[in-house]
Amino acid sequence: MTDAIQIGLALGLPLLGAVGIGLARRNPNLRETVTLATAFALALAVWSLVPAVQAGLRPELVIAELLPGVQLAFRVEPLGMLFAGLASLLWIFNSIYSIGYMRGNHEAHQTRFYACFAIALSATMGIAFAGNLLTLFLCYEALTLSTYLLVAHKGDPNAVKAARVYLGILLCTSIGFFLPALIWTWQLTGTLDFVPGGLYGEDIPSLTLGLLFVLFVFGTGKAALMPVHRWLPAAMVAPTPVSALLHAVAVVKSGVFVIIKLVVYVFGADNLPAIGTELVIYVAAFTTIAASIVALQQTxxxxxxxxxTVGQLAFIVLAVCALAPLAAPGAALHLVSHAFGKITLFFAAGAIYTASKKTELSQLAGIGYRMPLTMAAFSIGALSMIGMPPTAGFISKWYVLSGALQADNLVVPVTIMASGLLNAAYFLPILYSAWIRRPDEQDQHGEAPWPILIAITATALMTLAFFVYNRPAHGLEVQLFGS
Amino acid sequence: MTLDEAIYNQLPALQVIVPLIAVPLVAMMRARHLAWLACTLTSLLSFGIAVVITTELLAGATWQYAMGAWPAPMGIELRIDSFSALLLLIVTGASTLMLLAARVPIAAQIQSIRQPLFYAVWLLTLGGLIGILVSGDAFNIFVFMEISSLATYVLVAAGRDRRALAAVFTYIVMGTIGATFYLVGVGLIYMMTGTLNLADMGVRLEQVADSRPVMAAAAFITVGLALKAALFPLHIWLPNAYTRAPHIVTAFLAACSTKVAIYVLLRFDFLIFQESIPNHALHFAGxxxxxxxxxxxxxxxxxxxxxxxxxxxxxxxxxxxxxxxxxxxxxxxxxxxxxxxxxxxxxxxxxxxxxxxxxxxxxxxxxxxxxxxxxxxxxxxxxxxxxxxxxxxxxxxxxxxxxxxxxxxxxxxxxxxxxxxxxxxxxxxxxxxxxxxxxxxxxxxxxxxxxxxxxxxxxxxxxxxxxxxxxxxxxxxxxxxxxxxxxxxxxxxxxxxxxxx
Amino acid sequence: MEILGLFNYWVFVLLLMTGLFAIIHKSNLIKKLIGLSIFQSAVFLFYVTLDKIDEGTAPIIRDTDLVDQIYANPLPQVLILTAIVVGIATTALALAVIVRIKEEYGTIEESEMRELDRYLS
Structure with missing residues (x-):
């Protein structure tokens, strides 16, 4: 019973927080206090569920019956626990960071910003804890809609156009592909609950399953597989805290999370349809490589x-679908390690913008002398992306690679190697120019405001710490995949 | 029998009679606020009756009511089942909601001296729509359909925009063609069966199944009602009428008027022609x-x-x-x-x-x-x-x-x-x-x-x-x-x- | 004579089509309305034809002894009385609308009204 209350708190606290933020709109200090308090309370509520899940329990909360036999229900299982724990933890740092960033850049509509952020977090918790596909879909759409205003935050024609692309792609894929697949599943099986080992019976032809799998995967636009990845670069017009938490962690990870969930609980890891999976593997491999090459050309x-991010997401999808015993838990670990690394990188990018208004790579020469702390954190994040020890990225890539080598499929290991090299190819030049080249004598800026530095240091340290201490996350994975 | 029960038994009749009785009363009022109040209360009462009837019918029963205690098929029958109950909820609910909101927008769009008449006509529309839903008699449906349609024309033309007049003329012509087609269809069925009661009609048509007049009747009725329902490509009256009508009237019509036509269409095509015309389901779907x-x-x-x-x-x-x-x-x-x-x-x-x-x-x-x-x-x-x-x-x-x-x-x-x-x-x-x-x-x-x-x-x-x-x-x-x-x-x-x- | 025996029905169809033609073809609103009235009258004729029974007289019982007397069916006549009332109401309303159109536009030609509205917006 208390577990149900905790789930309810995890979903409801951010919403209450949003109301509180709205009420405190006249007093910015109070408003930010509300945000921080909500973030801490949410993390507490979420993390207090961990022991129960580790003990093998599956806390449940049923709210209403949507359709005959399909409830609006939430059920905590290891993967969702991991995702929710990650998102709620990072929200604390992101809130601290937001305060520094939004004030440092004198952004408008800050109340709307914090309120939408809180609602988006509630939707994220809903995705993490969803007990069946319909609840998942409901929260998925809620997340899309609540982040629309964050992407369109600036309100200038550029931002509005980007937000249109964002919403258009995410809504169209989910309504166009995901929803029909969802209803088809219901019609075939009469249930939408998540069942370990899959919910399709033996008698469904593999072609149908393959088609369903492809519909589901491409319907999950948030996973940003090519060709439905365009929304993610478009979403970068949003203020950096949004890019950092939502478009590096909560939103994109919920896409990948949905796919892992589908593989484990809807199709069943052991009976993935061969045809559809092959296709998805090739698309994911292509996306990994192609996105890295595109990244090389960015200025x-x-x-x-x-x-x-697009490349790394495809990497996770690839690992999940590779069907290798170690690769799937590795994929889930990569979900965490990429989150730590990427949020650090975005924090750094935002810090540079706040301190110096620089956004282009060419302007970064010697910035390591002006902002040593920020660039140190950036370097840690970059190393984690490449997969070098002693960072979080090394651990997850290790698992994925060793899993992939066990399988017969050569595509996966080759892609992993190639993407690692490409990551190095676009991150190392930045590090080189930041640390080795001399700064321009003209600009005399220092570090960003202190809340930004606190957040950035914390996430960078977490990236390092995850290399040494990843037992809780790994423990949950073992429970999930039983290896 | 207590008074409560007596009233309760008369609910189907009251459902349609209440708004119709209120029409002349509202029309005679001089003060526009009073007219609005009376109209809104009447609509609210209708909604209340619809709610009571719906709760009664949730189990799937049918409420048959013989007008003047003359039994069907000789007498006129009111017949409410779960289909009509749902539509009753829609119609009375939409009317009540829009009326509650109506005062300010109506004041902006209609001269105050005409407002009592406007509200009276609104109730006439409501009464007509309810009448279609509760009656179990093909000809009564025609009459109520025309009552509601004529009143609707007036509502649409009530505003100050002159383009509403042109729109309403098209609406009148198209609506009348639709209703007349329906009337022809009903005549053909009557010719073959000698009854106008919908339930009776279904039974008797089986004896003359697969005859040409029945097919013609099906065609006339389906097309006529499709016109009223604005089914593509018979929709040309709708965009202009909705655009030019006073805003609150548009809200009311959009919520329920085409739906009532669809209701009659489905009733006829599924309950009456299904058994009397071979492969009717196929034709209908096709x-x-x-x-x-x-x-x-x-x-x-x-x-x-x-x-x-x-x-x-x-x-x-x-x-x-x-x-x-x-x-x-x-x-x-x-x-x-x-x-x-x-x-x-x-x-x-x-x-x-x-x-x-x-x-x-x-x-x-x-x-x-x-x-x-x-x-x-x-x-x-x-x-x-x-x-x-x-x-x-x-x-x-x-x-x-x-x-x-x-x-x-x-x-x-x-x-x-x-x-x-x-x-x-x-x-x-x-x-x-x-x-x-x-x-x-x-x-x-x-x-x-x-x-x-x-x-x-x-x-x-x-x-x-x-x-x-x-x-x-x-x-x-x-x-x-x-x-x-x-x-x-x-x-x-x-x-x-x-x-x- | 099958065809002649259905004479009334032929007239009904002819009137129906004439009315429809006028509604579609004419641009003058009054002429359209006349078409609509013809269209409706066709149905009145149709209903009145329905009640005719061979050898039947008017359905009025005058002599109670004549038990085997055949009467025409009175019901369609009653129905069509109602329909005629509805038709009159429709025509009256349409005429009222036309009067208002004349006041507002100064014309009752559909094509000219369209021109005026285009000019307006």
Whole structure:
């Protein structure tokens, strides 16, 4: 019973927070206090669920019956626990960071910003804890809609156009592909609950399953597989805290999370349809490589990071679908390690913008002398993206690679190697120019405001710490995949 | 028998008589506020009666009532089942909601001296629509249909916009053709059976099954009612009538008038012709499905490029009629229940959308999208309600629109491989809805504000309360669809009872 | 003579089509309305034809002894009385609308009205 209350709190606290933020709109200090308090309370509520899940329990909360036999229900299982724990933890740092960033850049409509952020977090928790496909879909759409205003935050024609692309692609894929697949599933099986090992019976032809799988995967536009990845670079017009938490962690990860969930609980890891999976593997491999190559050509730091995210997401999808015993848990770990690394990178990009208004790669020469702390964190994040020790990225890539080598499929290991090299090819030049080249004597800016530095240091340290201490995350994965 | 019971037993008759009796009373009033009050209270009373009747019929029973205690088929029968109960809820509910909101927009659009008559005519429309729903007699349906239609013409032409007159003339001509076709059809059936009672008709037609007059009757009735229902390509009267009518009238009509025509259409085609014409189901589906699909695509397509806000929503309504008849054309319990459910949900959605438009209309004269740039920054509550109802129209989960689209797609999947065609159409049309709704949202929130918009204030708070009540209903019935779903399934089973194949 | 025996029905169809033609073809609103009236009258004729029974007289019982007397069916006549009333109401309303159109536009030609509205907007 108390577990149900905790789930309810995890979903409801951010919403209450949004109301509180709205009420405190006249007093910015109070408003930010509300945001921080909500973030801490949410993390507490979410993390207090961990022991129960580790003990093998599956707390449940049923709210209403949407359709005969399909409820609006939430059920906590290891993967969702991992995702929710990650998102709620990072929200704390992101809120601290937001305060520095939004004030440092004198952004308008800050109340709307914080309120939408809180609602988006509630939707993210809903995705993480969703007990069946319909609840998942509901929260997925809620996340899309609540982040629309964040992307369109600036309100100038450029931002509105980008937000249109964002909403258009995400809504069209989900309504066009995901929803029909969802209803088809319901019609075939009469249930939408997540069942370990899959919910399709033996009698469904593999072609149908393959088609369903492809519909589901491409319907999950948030996973940003090519060709439905365009929204992610477009979303970079949003203020950096949004890019950092939502478009490097919560939104994109919920896309990947949905796919992992589908593989484990809807199709069943052991009976993925061969045809559809092959296709998805090739598309994901292509996306990984192609996105990295596109990233190589970018001149804008945030767009480069966005394409890097596209590549890393495809990498996770690839690992999940590779069907190798170690690769799937590795994929889930990569979900965490990429989150730590990428949020650090975005924080750094935002810090550079706040301190110096620089957004282009060419302007970064010698910036390491002006902002040593920021660039140190950036370097850690970049190393994690490449997969070098001692960072989080090394651990997850290790698992994925060793899993992939066990399988017969050569596509996966080759892609992993190639993407690692390409990551190095676009991150190392930045590090080189930041640390080795001399700065322009003209600009005399220092570090960003202190809230930004706190956040950035914390996430960078977490990236390092995850290399040494990843037992809780790994423990949950073992429970999930039983290996 | 106590007084309570006595009244209770007369409820079906009271349902139709109450608004009709109130008509002359309201018409005689001089004070417009008093007329409004009387009209609203009457509508509220009708809604109350509809609610009581619905709770009685939730189990799936049929309430038969003999007028003047003359038994059917000689006497005139009122007959209410779960299908009519759901429609009664829609009609009386929409009327009440719009009347509650009506005072300010009506004051803006209609001369105060004419307002008592306007409210009287509104009640006449309501009474006519209710009459169609409760009567179990083909000719009475005609009479009530004409009462409601004539009154509707007056409502549409009541405003100050002269283009409403041209629109209403087309509406009169088309509406009368539709009604006359229906009358011819009823005459042909009477010729073959000698009865006008709907239930009796179904039984007696079996004896003269497969004869040419019956086929002709089916053709006349189907086409005539399709005209009234604005099924593509018989929809040409609708966009102008909806655009030029006073805003609150548009909201009322959009919520219920085409739906009542569809109700009669389904009654005839499923309960009466199904057994008397061989392969009627096939003919019916063969006629309706292509038209419904075309309506969904064409209606949404035009809406994507339309500049006038009300006309845009009117074309969207044409697409939605397509959705409803698509469900019916699939001839299955799921399909029909999807159709009936979508009648309910679409009434909720379009009612709220047009009510939000009425809120805009209180503050602005021009409702062209190109002149509404940035209006949402001045009227945030109105436009957020509009956006929320728009999401329901698109079919975002958690809203009423989602449930009916879900049912529709399930019904299409049951058909087998051919079901793919309607599914593609549903999905395409929904995506087009994303486009036209988002065009509005984006323009009103983000576009550069024009001078006309710069000084507007938020709509009256009482209207906002009502609009948001409608939004709340959309969310409630999106999360708790049991009530309309039960009634819709009951209606579908009832309609398919006589359809053996 | 099958065809001649259905004479009334032929007239009904002819009137129906004539009315429809006028509604579609004419641009003058009054002429359209006349077409609509013809269209409706066709149905009146149709209903009145329905009640005719061979050898039947008017359905008025005068002599109670004549038990085997055949009467025409009175019901369609009653029905069509109602329909005629409805038709008159429709015509009256349409005429009222036309009068208002004349006041507002100064014309009752549909094509000219369209021109005027285009000029307006």
């Amino acid at each position: 804008n730091l945030k767009r480069l990071l966005a394409y890097s | 006629l309706l499905l292509p038209l419904a699909l075309a309506a969904m695509i064409v209606g949404s397509w035009v809406a994507m490029f339309e500049d006038n806000l009300k006309r845009l929503l009117a074309y969207s309504s044409i697409a939605q009629v397509g959705y409803i008849l698509l469900g019916a054309g699939l001839i299955s319990t799921t399909g029909l229940s999807a159709a009936v459910l979508h009648m309910f949900n679409h009434a909720l959605i379009k009612g709220v959308l047009f009510l939000a438009v009425a809120c805009l209309g209180v503050r602005l004269v021009q409702l062209r999208l190109s002149e509404l740039g940035g209006v949402a920054r001045h009227m945030p509550w109105t436009m957020s309600a509009f956006a929320a109802a728009g999401l329901s129209l698109i079919g975002v989960p958690g809203t009423a629109g989602f449930v009916s689209k879900w049912q529709l797609i399930v019904a299409a999947l049951e058909v087998g491989p051919w079901g793919l065609v309607p599914i593609i159409a549903i999905v395409t049309s929904s995506l087009m809805a994303v486009v036209y709704i988002w065009r509005i949202v984006e323009t009103t929130w983000f576009a550069h504000a024009s001078t006309a918009v710069a000084s507007v204030r938020e709509a009256p708070s009482w209207m906002l309360v009502l609009v948001w009540l409608g939004v709340a209903a959309n969310v409630y019935f999106g999360l708790q669809p049991q009530l309309p779903l039960t009634l819709a399934t009951g209606a579908a089973e009832l309609l398919l009872e006589s359809c053996c194949d």
